[in-house]
Amino acid sequence: MQDTTPQTSRGDDTTRRIMDTAAEVFSEVGYAGARVDAIAKKANVNKAMIYYHIGDKKTLYTRVLHEHFGQAANRMRELLKQAQTPEEKIKTYIHYINQVMDENPSKAAIMMREMAGGGRSLPDVVVEDIATIIGSVVQIIDEGISQNRFHPVNPMCVHLMVIGALMCHKASRPIRQKLPHIADAMDQMAAMDHGDFVNGIETLILRSLTKQNTA
Amino acid sequence: MQDTTPQTSRGDDTTRRIMDTAAEVFSEVGYAGARVDAIAKKANVNKAMIYYHIGDKKTLYTRVLHEHFGQAANRMRELLKQAQTPEEKIKTYIHYINQVMDENPSKAAIMMREMAGGGRSLPDVVVEDIATIIGSVVQIIDEGISQNRFHPVNPMCVHLMVIGALMCHKASRPIRQKLPHIADAMDQMAAMDHGDFVNGIETLILRSLTKQNTA
């Protein structure tokens, strides 16, 4: 494993293409399932270039992860500053998570795989990134509770419900399309497309959190 | 891929050991990451015996999945018959899902991986198993809504929140132990252990579903 500090400084096209393709492939088939050959071919890059620009497979994986989660963690912290009430912050949080997964569905899949593996193989840099995100949620809920606007709850429950639901929804689209009879049944009462799902989650989460849902 | 109908007829010890070990290994490292050698060694079985008793790697995987999800789907249907109100049924559902994951943490992990892969490689038998489970949830919520006890909601939201939160919680134990500073912060307001987490989920879900949370 080599140095993994992101070198996005230079507009290094090849590196960029490798990273993007790698993210895609890792998310589709996981670390073990990914083939360096396949990444190279898909990125239109000579296989040796991956080793030249980035390093071995493990390093590549780490860099992909760090790039994704590091950015997400930082971006979220900034967004939260602009929201005022805890309710708004929760909304911001949910929608940002959703947006991230939407823009780059790889993230949902990679994250699920890593959780499935218990994070055992997560490099420490990435663990820190995730910690940052969770920390944000803890803060929001803390604030809500101390302002007497939220029920006292385990913030981890909230975080995992949001993350879990969004991740699963994003990731399970293909499987849901294999179940048309079920999907049909649900389509009657609620549209299945993206926007409505997030809103559904938002509604449910807020209703379960806020003390007077008289609003 | 060979025939995959479970042959639980005989108390075949070797087969049993293979299946259990395989479940464990697949859950830890996924299908691609699993090595037939490793499964054999861990099960104390000659590698060729896996091929003799069960078949190739893919078949082994399918049989493991089917055994797990088939049982879970059937068991749940029966349990739900014993519950009366939609609220009780939701509780039963949550706790059963939780119990299943608790008894055999492999399931959570395998499921997450499969969702991460978009279920692309899920054999149809298993897709049916999952459909059965989702179908149950749809029914419960349907019932609750038509009895005017539940807000109208997208049942998929509910299902994915429950499944997602429980799966993530189960699967992420190792990662959470890597984050003691975060875990500490949350321990102050809510115990992190298993029982409390499910109850937290239950409370949040019910609060978000039921119409009068005056109760």
Next chain:
Amino acid sequence: MQDTTPQTSRGDDTTRRIMDTAAEVFSEVGYAGARVDAIAKKANVNKAMIYYHIGDKKTLYTRVLHEHFGQAANRMRELLKQAQTPEEKIKTYIHYINQVMDENPSKAAIMMREMAGGGRSLPDVVVEDIATIIGSVVQIIDEGISQNRFHPVNPMCVHLMVIGALMCHKASRPIRQKLPHIADAMDQMAAMDHGDFVNGIETLILRSLTKQNTA
């Protein structure tokens, strides 16, 4: 690197063929120059069998070395017991070294390469084997000196002269054949073949060691 204890117990034909071929190849082209593929092909063995029976390239190399030098060291110790005077022991030593290199020219070459590399990559087991051999020489000369039959000398000088000359002679046959004009010149005064060379060394060494070469 895996366990390297020689398992000559079973008449494992494949392992034997691998080891012998490996010795040959390593001696011809050195560790770095040797190709696992080539060894496998020359041994008429599937490449994977090398990894199955022995382990990786490094392990294979270590086992080859240990087998050779271990045997040589042990055999020499026994032979020396049968000789009486220090002079006889020196002769035994010289001729045994010569015989070993003669029976298996690989040894000379491998040893030279290792010395050239400063033994940097010699595994410890093999270093011990070599130490045993050197130890024998030290003892002989010690004995000769204390019996007042040998001049006081640095035993390392003697050992390296013997080893060096024999190794070089064995190893340099091909190069000498490239120099016919030189070889011709020398053939006039001394036959170049094997037997005479050892005898030449023996004579020179004894003359330089013994106090009264009254003969």
Next chain:
Amino acid sequence: MQDTTPQTSRGDDTTRRIMDTAAEVFSEVGYAGARVDAIAKKANVNKAMIYYHIGDKKTLYTRVLHEHFGQAANRMRELLKQAQTPEEKIKTYIHYINQVMDENPSKAAIMMREMAGGGRSLPDVVVEDIATIIGSVVQIIDEGISQNRFHPVNPMCVHLMVIGALMCHKASRPIRQKLPHIADAMDQMAAMDHGDFVNGIETLILRSLTKQNTA
């Protein structure tokens, strides 16, 4: 392989650095073990420059060898002219060989490797260089014998004993340091350092060559 005539015409610094580093690296790990990348990095030179200034790996190797052995051969011939008696010439020869190896230990190692490989891959220019050196020894001993001062001996024996012992001693320093218990034993009777070793060789060789060692 490209043209290999030394182009020492210009004080070409880059070429010089490449050649020196290459000598070092080749001597440490041999031809096959050497990496062009490593040589370039160690020489602080862009890898492509090696190809630009010198040529491919084989050419580089040949030039390194020729430079070393050509110089040595020529220098020796001159030195021998200044010595009078065969005894003096033998001393000159021994000490010059020793000095050469001392000033540039690479030579000992490279030579050993080449001998180990049977000189199979030695380019003809270098074979000539070596022939020149051997020729000198043959002449000295011839002279000593015809003057009735030396026993009749095979000059190759003498040459290989000297070369072999010095090469081995130089090259085996690292391995000897791995054997402190042996080294200690010998330190009692003879100091192990460089100067004494050559003198030991000189004494032994002369005693074995000269007719009346009453001197």
Next chain:
DNA sequence: AATGAATGAGGTTTCATTCAT
């Protein structure tokens, strides 16, 4: 039913060499 050995395809990684700038 069980075992150890065998196979061949394919995976990751390295390396000498060349090219564009």
Next chain:
DNA sequence: TATGAATGAAACCTCATTCAT
């Protein structure tokens, strides 16, 4: 001259699968 990037062949090693016993 000098550089960083690119290339393709080949090196080492692994793995699912099968075979002989």
